[in-house]
Amino acid sequence: MAIVTLAEAKTQVGIAPTDTSKDAVLMNYVDAIASTVENYKLEIVEAREFTEERVLNGGSFVLANSPVLSLISVETVDGTTVWDVNNLHVSRAGVVRVMSGASVSGTVAVTYRAGYETVPENYKRGALVILQHVWETQRGVGQVGTGVIGQEEGTYGQLSTYSLPRKALEWLGVPNPVVM
Known part of the structure; x- marks a missing residue:
């Protein structure tokens, strides 16, 4: 768009x-x-998909681009661990928090959609x-x-x-x- x-x-x-x-x-x-x-x-402004690689040690983290529309996937870069995005909460400002399940840690790739619909x-x-x-x-x-x-x-x-x-x-x- x-x-x-x-x-x-x-x-x-x-x-x-x-x-x-x-x-x-x-x-x-x-x-x-x-x-x-x-x-x-x-x-x-123009809604589109982003993928960021991060080294995380658990806890919440902030995505580089906002406003965030949705999380698409969160997984280690080697693909060995995948977090269910339904167990994560992301704010429009891009703050990601684990609501249930294991904390996000390791070298991870976070794919999300940001911008305005x-x-x-x-x-x-x-x-x-x-x-x-x-x-x-x-x-x-x-x-x-x-x-x-x-x-x-x-x-x-x-x-x-x-x-x-x-x-x-x-x-x-x-x-x-x-x-x-």
């Missing part, structure tokens, strides 16, 4: 739905923007603003003070232009806190 659909992207940049001449480049932009949004928000609307809107910004700046359509390219595209003292427009950041909200 993409952060925005091709149809949404075309509407945002003013391409007719029947014009397929720029579909490939437009979807390349959408894919790149999704990782930009994830890096800014410090969370996974439905991308939050404000994330979609922020991604579309970024898309329009990149699209217009690459094609010379926008000008300072017009359209998506506004005052945030000017320079501030010695600083050059922003990569993420202020309008997009307002849609996206503040990044999630980093928990150590």
Whole structure:
């Protein structure tokens, strides 16, 4: 699932739905923007599967990516021990706890699904603003003070232009806190 659909992207940049001449480049932009949004928000937006290898000595542990949707499997990397994921609890933040049975220990591979099943609307809107910004700046359509390219595209003292427009950041909200 993409952060925005091709149809949404075309509407945002003013391409007719029947014009397929720029579909490939437009979807390349959408894919790149999704990782930009994830890096800014410090969370996974597009739902997908991850596998992490960990050396554990029992007790709870925290997965690297959130929000976590589900645990798929937990097993030693050599496959000799498999934990029943139904006996484990994982929070949206990625904290895994054993609810019953043996504690998770050894060199283990944890496979799980993280992200959003439905991308939050404000994330979609922020991604579309970024898309329009990149699209217009690459094609010379926008000008300072017009359209998506506004005052945030000017320079501030010695600083050059922003990569993420202020309008997009307002849609996206503040990044999630980093928990150590």
